[in-house]
Amino acid sequence: MKRVEVVVVGAGAAGMAAAKGAAENGAHVLLLDNENWVGGILQQCIHNGFGVHRYKEELTGPEFAERLKKEIPSDVEVMTGSFVHKIFPEEKKLIVISRRGIEEIHYESMVFATGAREKTFQSLLIPGTRPVGIYTAGQAQRMINIDGYLPGKRALVLGSGDVGLIMARRMHLEGMEVIGVVERLPYPGGLRRNVKQCLEDFDIPLYLSHTVVRVEGFPRLEKVIVAKVDGKFSPIPGTEKELKVDTLVVSVGLVPVKKLLAKFVDVESGILVSNSGQTSVDSIFAAGNVTTIFDLVDYVANEGEKAGKNAALYAKGKFEGKRIPVKKGEGVKVLHPKWYDPSDPLSVYLRVSRPMERAVVRIGKYEIEAEDLTPAEMVHVEIEPPCEDEIVVSVTEV
Amino acid sequence: MKIAVIGGGIVGTLIARLLSFYEADVTLIEKENDVGWGVTKANSGIIHAGYDDEPGTLRASLVVPGNEAYTQLQKDLDFPFMRVGSHVLAFNESDLKTLEELYKRGEKNGIKGMKILDREEVLSMIPKVNPDVKASLYAPSAGIVIPWRVALSASDNFVMNGGKLALGERVVDIEVSGGRVRKVITDKNEYEADVVINASGLFADEIAKMAGAESVPIHPRKGEYILLDTQEYTNYVLFPTPSHGSKGMLVVPTLSENTLIGPNAVDLPPDKKGDVSTTESGLKEVHEGAKKLIPSIKLNKVLRTFAGLRPESPQRDFFIKESEKVWGFINVAAIRSPGLTAAPAIAEYVVEELLQQRLKINLQKKREYIKSIKSIQKVSRLSIEDWAELVRKDERYGNIICVCNRVTEGEIVEAVKRGARTLDSVKFRTGAMCGPCQAARCAMKIAKIISREAGIPIEEILLNADGSNIAVGKVRP
Amino acid sequence: MERIKCVRCPLGCMLKVKVTKDGIEVEGNRCPRGEEFALQEIENPMRILTTSVRVSGGVLPLVSVKTSGAVPRDKIKELMDHIKSLEVEAPVKIGDVIEKNVLNLGVDLVATRDCDEK
Numbered sequence: 001m002k003r004v005e006v007v008v009v010g011a012g013a014a015g016m017a018a019a020k021g022a023a024e025n026g027a028h029v030l031l032l033d034n035e036n037w038v039g040g041i042l043q044q045c046i047h048n049g050f051g052v053h054r055y056k057e058e059l060t061g062p063e064f065a066e067r068l069k070k071e072i073p074s075d076v077e078v079m080t081g082s083f084v085h086k087i088f089p090e091e092k093k094l095i096v097i098s099r100r101g102i103e104e105i106h107y108e109s110m111v112f113a114t115g116a117r118e119k120t121f122q123s124l125l126i127p128g129t130r131p132v133g134i135y136t137a138g139q140a141q142r143m144i145n146i147d148g149y150l151p152g153k154r155a156l157v158l159g160s161g162d163v164g165l166i167m168a169r170r171m172h173l174e175g176m177e178v179i180g181v182v183e184r185l186p187y188p189g190g191l192r193r194n195v196k197q198c199l200e201d202f203d204i205p206l207y208l209s210h211t212v213v214r215v216e217g218f219p220r221l222e223k224v225i226v227a228k229v230d231g232k233f234s235p236i237p238g239t240e241k242e243l244k245v246d247t248l249v250v251s252v253g254l255v256p257v258k259k260l261l262a263k264f265v266d267v268e269s270g271i272l273v274s275n276s277g278q279t280s281v282d283s284i285f286a287a288g289n290v291t292t293i294f295d296l297v298d299y300v301a302n303e304g305e306k307a308g309k310n311a312a313l314y315a316k317g318k319f320e321g322k323r324i325p326v327k328k329g330e331g332v333k334v335l336h337p338k339w340y341d342p343s344d345p346l347s348v349y350l351r352v353s354r355p356m357e358r359a360v361v362r363i364g365k366y367e368i369e370a371e372d373l374t375p376a377e378m379v380h381v382e383i384e385p386p387c388e389d390e391i392v393v394s395v396t397e398v
Numbered sequence: 399m400k401i402a403v404i405g406g407g408i409v410g411t412l413i414a415r416l417l418s419f420y421e422a423d424v425t426l427i428e429k430e431n432d433v434g435w436g437v438t439k440a441n442s443g444i445i446h447a448g449y450d451d452e453p454g455t456l457r458a459s460l461v462v463p464g465n466e467a468y469t470q471l472q473k474d475l476d477f478p479f480m481r482v483g484s485h486v487l488a489f490n491e492s493d494l495k496t497l498e499e500l501y502k503r504g505e506k507n508g509i510k511g512m513k514i515l516d517r518e519e520v521l522s523m524i525p526k527v528n529p530d531v532k533a534s535l536y537a538p539s540a541g542i543v544i545p546w547r548v549a550l551s552a553s554d555n556f557v558m559n560g561g562k563l564a565l566g567e568r569v570v571d572i573e574v575s576g577g578r579v580r581k582v583i584t585d586k587n588e589y590e591a592d593v594v595i596n597a598s599g600l601f602a603d604e605i606a607k608m609a610g611a612e613s614v615p616i617h618p619r620k621g622e623y624i625l626l627d628t629q630e631y632t633n634y635v636l637f638p639t640p641s642h643g644s645k646g647m648l649v650v651p652t653l654s655e656n657t658l659i660g661p662n663a664v665d666l667p668p669d670k671k672g673d674v675s676t677t678e679s680g681l682k683e684v685h686e687g688a689k690k691l692i693p694s695i696k697l698n699k700v701l702r703t704f705a706g707l708r709p710e711s712p713q714r715d716f717f718i719k720e721s722e723k724v725w726g727f728i729n730v731a732a733i734r735s736p737g738l739t740a741a742p743a744i745a746e747y748v749v750e751e752l753l754q755q756r757l758k759i760n761l762q763k764k765r766e767y768i769k770s771i772k773s774i775q776k777v778s779r780l781s782i783e784d785w786a787e788l789v790r791k792d793e794r795y796g797n798i799i800c801v802c803n804r805v806t807e808g809e810i811v812e813a814v815k816r817g818a819r820t821l822d823s824v825k826f827r828t829g830a831m832c833g834p835c836q837a838a839r840c841a842m843k844i845a846k847i848i849s850r851e852a853g854i855p856i857e858e859i860l861l862n863a864d865g866s867n868i869a870v871g872k873v874r875p
Numbered sequence: 876m877e878r879i880k881c882v883r884c885p886l887g888c889m890l891k892v893k894v895t896k897d898g899i900e901v902e903g904n905r906c907p908r909g910e911e912f913a914l915q916e917i918e919n920p921m922r923i924l925t926t927s928v929r930v931s932g933g934v935l936p937l938v939s940v941k942t943s944g945a946v947p948r949d950k951i952k953e954l955m956d957h958i959k960s961l962e963v964e965a966p967v968k969i970g971d972v973i974e975k976n977v978l979n980l981g982v983d984l985v986a987t988r989d990c991d992e993k
């Protein structure tokens with residue numbers, strides 16, 4: 001049995017930053033991760049584009065992780081190769097499995113930062129065979145960048161989110177033939193910068209308003225049948241095209257990894273938190289992709305650091321969070337956080353429900369003008385509103 | 399006495415295991431790279447109570463004993479099995495009549511504990527059931543099983559008793575002379591044989607033809623499924639009332655805490671015995687069918703979809719018989735549903751009745767043989783104290799590899815020790831790679847463990863069949 | 876007028892670029908680097924290249940690398956071919972220069988992670 005003030009579950013960008021935030025506020029911190037390293041998904045993202053906000057510099061994923069690691073005070077205890085198996089929020093304890101044994105950890109407060117996993121091809125109900133050669137983008141990314149193996153020779157990418165775009169370029173550079181990226185939306189799912197540097201630079205075609213309707217081949221993938229879709233994402237008969245590939249890389253979104261806590265705290269798609277990082281259970285904080293899917297690791301790190309700080313204050317009896325509802329108004333598809341706690345500025349992250357050229361973002365009584373908004377790119381606004389009963393966030397096209 | 403068993407499905411492996419208790423030289427030949435990858439891999443996994451079959455058929459006589467045999471078989475072979483009970487749900491007057499008939503038939507077949515429940519009782523047992531339900535036929539003896547685990551344990555037990563397992567070998571011919579079987583020829587080897595047992599599932603007609611023995615034509619009838627990552631809908635196996643001989647679409651809880659819905663039934667021509675692809679219309683039909691039993695079933699937690707093929711023949715009964723043309727050739731063919739249920743009884747019937755009685759082969763029990771084995775520990779099911787004790791002895795049981803289903807390095811190493819060389823072999827033995835991430839996070843880690851333990855380069859590690867290499871080369875060769 | 880996505884940082888401003896006789900006029904940039912980028916993108920597009928280099932004797936088979944500055948986009952293929960032929964010995968430290976002035980492009984190839992000895 002071990003006793004700490006703040007336990008941080010997951011040592012990706014959110015968890016590392018939380019450990020830093022908590023330790024800098026005087027807490028005795030334990031940082032846990034199942035991998036044998038810290039940094040989480042960053043370690044496999046060897047492309048550049050991390051840290052522009054936080055470090056005013058463009059770093060690769062592993063470099064960003066290294067920077068953040070150096071900021072963690074040395075008195076933080078880090079346990080890698082340690083899997084959190086069960087959490088007992090009422091008793092404020094959790095069970096950790098590692099090669100060293102099975103340990104019970106008692107905490108005063110917790111920061112939950114387990115990130116997101118990828119939606120799988122199998123969950124999309126796309127008919128056909130079940131061959132080798134279908135990988136999620138993150139899986140292919142890890143295989144190529146960390147393990148050093150190529151999944152196939154000729155690939156198609158499904159989903160134009162950032163991970164999909166980045167992987168199209170990676171596979172192309174490492175010598176695979178990438179014949180295109182298929183996206184069911186009428187606009188790209190990832191950052192514009194990635195469409196340009198990952199696809200346009202290498203003449204990789206992007207098929208918007210298209211989806212995969214069937215896969216063929218066994219035991220190896222041989223063909224992917226794609227079709228145009230209508231406004232409801234239903235394939236349009238007669239538009240099917242057969243593409244001969246041995247690899248299908250699927251990047252159709254991320255799902256917060258929240259199972260361990262889902263029974264105990266309020267959740268929607270992710271774990272719901274206030275702008276202080278507090279969940280519906282006072283002693284539990286959460287940050288990063290387990291709360292909502294962020295575009296930029298910079299945002300993730302900032303939210304993690306804040307959650308860590310507040311978890312430390314909570315552990316010392318110096319934090320009393322408020323939860324003023326932050327509500328979705330028109331034009332908003334994704335909104336974070338769920339509640340406003342006036343002890344920190346309100347950092348609002350939102351995704352619009354459709355592309356807008358010029359718009360007004362309203363947060364309670366505040367109005368901000370914005371340009372060129374797309375659902376793919378998260379809007380981030382930080383304000384310090386007065387206490388109200390609730391804060392409605394909306395985006396109106398002008 | 400040299401015996402060749404063709405086909406490592408649940409039927410072939412249970413026959414081979416039973417034979418391994420006797421003084422005989424037994425070889426089990428399977429074309430796939432592991433046992434249990436044929437019909438045994440993709441089905442509803444139900445151990446039926448046994449009211450579906452007309453008394454007097456071979457099926458009826460094997461299903462109820464088969465069901466009963468599972469209690470002891472589970473003790474011996476240590477596979478996941480639970481008698482959760484089943485309900486046949488009735489929604490109208492004609493269904494109610496059918497329930498009565500099933501009940502009577504079940505009594506004749508010797509089923510114990512059946513009851514016809516009224517609407518209130520059904521609703522209290524299955525709160526999410528379609529409220530239009532009128533009654534159900536409840537059979538407490540029905541159970542659920544992980545079918546490939548039966549085949550794997552049976553085959554492991556067979557090997558422990560000295561049986562020879564020939565995996566990845568396809569039987570291409572059977573040599574017959576003087577009216578007797580002589581040899582089984584595979585694409586890699588030849589095996590002398592005095593007796594050949596044909597348990598080759600969908601291909602039993604083709605194998606019988608190789609020997610010039612009697613055969614029944616077999617065509618595949620596809621059944622598609624959707625596997626859901628939840629068990630919120632039912633704790634019991636749910637059937638609609640059968641009509642026109644079809645069992646209809648079911649809702650089945652599984653022993654991996656999931657829910658299976660399906661199967662539909664689509665007849666395919668005999669040359670489509672490898673077509674286990676799913677179809678858009680089939681998956682729709684499955685969802686619609688399942689909603690008739692549990693209207694709230696949603697497809698927001700889909701783990702995966704798959705399809706299985708029933709070995710159907712025009713005569714609807716099993717075809718289990720010694721050949722009258724070729725001495726020593728035994729057909730165990732047309733083992734359609736409920737073949738899983740009947741399998742232990744089929745094995746007994748083949749060894750006791752056909753070999754000993756009809757062919758008059760006097761098999762002697764070995765003086766010593768192993769009859770019960772332990773399967774790989776599922777450590778995450780242990781108490782924390784027991785798990786901790788295990789980690790103290792072997793730290794690899796503290797290294798979580800499959801995070802979805804909490805499978806440790808220790809379990810994977812043990813699977814490799816027991817012969818697993820492909821990712822699917824590890825999956826079917828340990829339950830790794832079956833969770834919501836569908837191997838995205840652990841496949842490569844598992845490949846590395848197989849590579850290290852068995853000394854196979856990563857590029858040569860297969861997902862399942864030959865040619866399914868998970869990597870085609872190195873990034874920097 | 877041309878619309879160019881600025882790729883200097885992940886904000887990815889949509890630049891509206893007008894080429895005039897005295898140079899270019901840029902709108903839509905959220906910082907001065909956007910203007911610089913637009914000029915370059917029109918004259919000679921430059922990119923940072925990230926990839927991996929083979930390691931011998933390391934705990935990992937590869938170490939991730941980047942070019943220390945942007946290189947002309949049309950040199951990327953040649954540069955990749957060259958990088959594929961390289962090998963370094965473990966240990967490698969983040970920031971280590973794997974090769975100075977690669978292909979005379981005026982930038983170095985730099986390790987972006989540690990790789991310990993096996």
Ligand SMILES: Cc1cc2nc3c(=O)[nH]c(=O)nc-3n(C[C@H](O)[C@@H](O)[C@H](O)COP(=O)(O)OP(=O)(O)OC[C@H]3O[C@@H](n4cnc5c(N)ncnc54)[C@H](O)[C@@H]3O)c2cc1C
Nearest residue numbers: 045138159160161162163183184189211251252253294295
């Ligand atoms: C494994 C992993 C790797 C990561 N790698 C990186 C990285 O390299 N760089 C980085 O900056 N961050 C990375 N991140 C974190 C990153 O910040 C993510 O949160 C990222 O912004 C989400 O983008 P996405 O592509 O994964 O998903 P999304 O942005 O959700 O993209 C999925 C797209 O698929 C489309 N789609 C869905 N269904 C269908 C269908 N049936 N047919 C056609 N299209 C469909 C959707 O419309 C959507 O546009 C990673 C995270 C993980 C878990």
Ligand SMILES: Cc1cc2nc3c(=O)[nH]c(=O)nc-3n(C[C@H](O)[C@H](O)[C@H](O)COP(=O)(O)OP(=O)(O)OC[C@H]3O[C@@H](n4cnc5c(N)ncnc54)[C@H](O)[C@@H]3O)c2cc1C
Nearest residue numbers: 405407408409429436437438444569599621736737738739
């Ligand atoms: C959709 C569906 C649902 C079902 N549901 C149930 C249920 O709920 N309950 C129940 O009791 N039963 C059920 N069944 C029936 C049950 O699954 C089968 O009866 C049983 O699995 C048959 O086992 P088997 O060993 O005969 O066949 P298989 O498992 O197919 O074994 C035959 C083996 O022979 C091998 N083989 C074939 N040809 C050769 C060759 N030339 N050389 C070497 N090896 C060869 C194959 O690879 C295969 O492994 C269902 C079946 C289906 C398809």
Ligand code: SF4
Nearest residue numbers: 881883887888906909
């Ligand atoms: S203009 Fe400035 S802020 Fe905008 S994308 Fe370019 S570098 Fe980033």
